[in-house]
Amino acid sequence: MYKVLVSDPISDLGISLLVEASDITIDKKTGLSEDELVAIIGEYDALLVRSQTRVTERIMEAAKRLKVIGRAGVGVDNIDLEAATKRGIIVINAPDGNTITTCEHTFAMMMAVARHIPQAYLKTVGGVWDRKSFVGVELRNKTLGVLGMGRIGSEVASRAKAFGMNVFGYDPFLTEERADKMGVRKASVEDIIAEADFITVHTPLTPETRHMIGKEQFAKIKPGVRIINCARGGIIDEQALVEAIDAGQVAGAAFDVFEEEPPAPEHPFLKHPKIIVTPHLGASTIEAQENVAIDVSEQLLHILRNEPFKNAVNMPPVPADVMNKLEPYFQLGKKLGSFSAQIAVGAVKEIAVTYAGELADVDTQPLTRRVVEGVLAYHLGSDQVNVVNAMHLAKIRGVNIVVTKSHATKGFTNQVSVTLRTDKEERLVAGTLLNGFGPRITQVDKFPVDVEPQGHILLISHHDKPGIVGRVGTLLGTQDINIATMQVGRKIVGGEAVMVLGVDKGVTKQVLNEITALPDLNNAKEVHLD
């Protein structure tokens, strides 16, 4: 049974998948302090949050069972990602579910600031019929500058076109071709500052985007501009904005987010007649809250159940077409890593992975992670290593990871070879996926074999002489160890050879020693693959 803690208000309908799962129990405890979370987090396998809960290193330190943190939304700035990665805690978010909702809120804010709607409302309900103070501007024929043309920025740009606006877009990843397709002018920040009548920001808050519009930009900004921020507080310098409005340079601003949330009662935005605000409502629609909760619940279930999951925030993203090619090899990669670790003697210095065949044409990083995970999990324990922290753990232990690719297929569509270099020796294990047979180990050191990577496997090196197989079989028989499969690999008749036996149960050290002591046998090792 997996225990999930939901520590922020999250749509019930969205998490019904978790509620109905027979292997999950859910506790909903919202509004907890850091101390309260630290006290209880140790009993949970998963934590589900929105943006209120700050998931700090201290909380993670106490979270001994925590496998995954799910963020029902986009921004993960409330989660200490580095601390999570260090501990192998997978962080997932729901990046798509609130895009439209936030885009629509941006429009609501843009129109509200263009037509002074909140200010006019307040006066009207206060009994004052004032039609003179609230003359607004049209959006039509105005220039909208969009800083950050990702999911939300692109949707804002496309809707702005429908309002007859000229759209300028800036994003380091915006190509001329994409901009043309969207009918957007690919612009620089400077172009937008100089020419836009409305500026809306849709970037994450990073060291680069912090105060991306500040004193210096306000000094050059087009007079009468209106600024909208429904992304993250801090992208626009709040103090500099107030000064620019007071100086008459900026006509108004609409903010959903603040450098500090909630803002202090004396925050200048809260009393300024030209600034309208909402309390981080960008994603707050019934639809978006259901969408993000459904998305994140699905992923969370996959992770808890050890099933393949989509991209995690603390792992590089993998395009779907690449994922489709790699995913079938994930289990094999991990098993090859584990196999090599189980047979190699000494301290691991290097894991060299070679991809031969069609795999040579794709970004194999996610598969390499599985191989490294397999190697390290054998040494560090499978509860300590996972696909998220494998590379980090290898790096801090000084283990070199080398990847090579080749189109030489050696008769297989694809082959993955893992060479483990320790301070004492070098061992190689290779494998492939065979049509109709699934994963197979195709080579151990220099010997070609054909072995299913599953269960208890005995790897015995010996001289290729008659009678050896019989002697090993007899010895195992006396120990009541049944041989399920057998493979012998050799390079030349009468030379060195390897015997790979699939056995029905584990073999004790003593039996391994007895096998090794048989005439013409060099070495016997047991490998166990789940």
Ligand SMILES: NC(=O)c1ccc[n+]([C@@H]2O[C@H](COP(=O)([O-])OP(=O)(O)OC[C@H]3O[C@@H](n4cnc5c(N)ncnc54)[C@H](O)[C@@H]3O)[C@@H](O)[C@H]2O)c1
């Ligand atoms: N107000 C809310 O409730 C709410 C809701 C959802 C999302 N958000 C926030 O909105 C923002 C955008 O979300 P999204 O889903 O569109 O994210 P996204 O990742 O799809 O898009 C962000 C874009 O910003 C671009 N970018 C990064 N650095 C930049 C820079 N220096 N200059 C220009 N562009 C830069 C990226 O290349 C990317 O295309 C995020 O900060 C997110 O947290 C807020």
Ligand SMILES: O=C(O)CC[C@@H](O)C(=O)O
């Ligand atoms: O949970 C929320 O309402 C905020 C969501 C939003 O800021 C996000 O980044 O997804």
